[in-house]
Amino acid sequence: MAKRIQLASTGGPEVLEFIDFTPAEPGAGEVRVRNQAVGLNFIDIYVRTGLYPVPSLPSGLGTEGAGVVDAVGEGVTHLKVGDRVAYAQGPLGAYGELHTLPAEKVVCLPDGVDVETAAASMLKGLTVQYLLRQTYPLQGGETILFHAAAGGVGSIACQWAKSLGVKLIGTVSSPEKAALAEKNGAWATIDYTKENVVERVRELTGGAMVDVVYDSVGKDTWEMSLDCLKKRGLMVSFGNASGPVEGVNIGILNQKGSLFVTRPSLNGYADTRERLEAMSEELFAMLESGKISIDIGQRFALADAAKAQEALAARQTTGSTILVP
Numbered sequence: 001m002a003k004r005i006q007l008a009s010t011g012g013p014e015v016l017e018f019i020d021f022t023p024a025e026p027g028a029g030e031v032r033v034r035n036q037a038v039g040l041n042f043i044d045i046y047v048r049t050g051l052y053p054v055p056s057l058p059s060g061l062g063t064e065g066a067g068v069v070d071a072v073g074e075g076v077t078h079l080k081v082g083d084r085v086a087y088a089q090g091p092l093g094a095y096g097e098l099h100t101l102p103a104e105k106v107v108c109l110p111d112g113v114d115v116e117t118a119a120a121s122m123l124k125g126l127t128v129q130y131l132l133r134q135t136y137p138l139q140g141g142e143t144i145l146f147h148a149a150a151g152g153v154g155s156i157a158c159q160w161a162k163s164l165g166v167k168l169i170g171t172v173s174s175p176e177k178a179a180l181a182e183k184n185g186a187w188a189t190i191d192y193t194k195e196n197v198v199e200r201v202r203e204l205t206g207g208a209m210v211d212v213v214y215d216s217v218g219k220d221t222w223e224m225s226l227d228c229l230k231k232r233g234l235m236v237s238f239g240n241a242s243g244p245v246e247g248v249n250i251g252i253l254n255q256k257g258s259l260f261v262t263r264p265s266l267n268g269y270a271d272t273r274e275r276l277e278a279m280s281e282e283l284f285a286m287l288e289s290g291k292i293s294i295d296i297g298q299r300f301a302l303a304d305a306a307k308a309q310e311a312l313a314a315r316q317t318t319g320s321t322i323l324v325p
């Protein structure tokens, strides 16, 4: 037996139950990981509330964790019992002491990356890898707008953009969050709860506006984000912290300057073993070189996952949050 967080129905934080369960034996091509740290992500809230469909109920929750390989199924050649590993994709159930998942989703950790750092950065760091290096391959010299710059994904994006020589303008909701984003390398910050973002972007860029907007806030920022772009700029809408963007008239892209828009996801980029390995290697190199350091702003016991999700949804967290089994 082991412990995990389970939901019998979708809904508020109260649907999360901390229960005993019998972890699955790994089948062919699978491994079981003994989690030492679990990553908390906003996506877990979308799943809990039902915004993103749960394949079946009752269900585990979470897709990000790190620890050691506990058992290996038939045909798995790249992992053995005892290996230090991390993962950010695969079936729901990372919120648990043990998690069984396809071995192709699991990567070995280099010596220089500890398990807490890995659990706090696999999903968020791989996301920043594809956003800054693939969705729009930044070359250095660009100016970009990145919303929620003091959050988990945002804190990594600030550091990665700085190391690429990119001017990142980060939006935040408080002076404390502004200071954190700037410490992480944001070139400038805007408090989007108080300031006029479009006007501030205009001032900061001398009227030029930005090449790319990375928007994970969704409903509340969609239109304002489009207004911050240069002609033919790229709008990357990659999350829904304030609710999903709906009912878009595609003609708005014409009216606001022949804009491009994309709605990417990690699973759409790390979709093969080769791509996952290449993206992970790049992330680990950034961590090992010290160009990116992971700020674990909060730690919660796994049993307190509901409290952790409440804090994340209430904008009370900064940087990454981990759950400790």
Ligand SMILES: NC(=O)c1ccc[n+]([C@@H]2O[C@H](COP(=O)([O-])OP(=O)(O)OC[C@H]3O[C@@H](n4cnc5c(N)ncnc54)[C@H](OP(=O)(O)O)[C@@H]3O)[C@@H](O)[C@H]2O)c1
Binding pocket: 040, 041, 042, 043, 123, 124, 127, 148, 149, 150, 151, 152, 153, 154, 171, 172, 173, 174, 177, 216, 217, 220, 238, 239, 240, 241, 242, 243, 264, 265, 266, 267, 312, 313, 314, 315, 316, 317, 318, 319
């Ligand atoms: N598509 C993908 O592949 C992918 C992968 C990973 C994450 N994401 C998305 O990236 C975003 C960041 O994820 P994360 O786990 O690192 O979370 P996070 O950034 O640590 O937390 C979300 C932040 O969004 C901001 N926010 C703005 N309006 C909000 C509202 N109405 N309610 C709650 N928060 C609001 C808050 O920052 P302020 O207080 O500063 O406003 C909050 O701290 C999420 O939207 C997530 O879904 C997408």
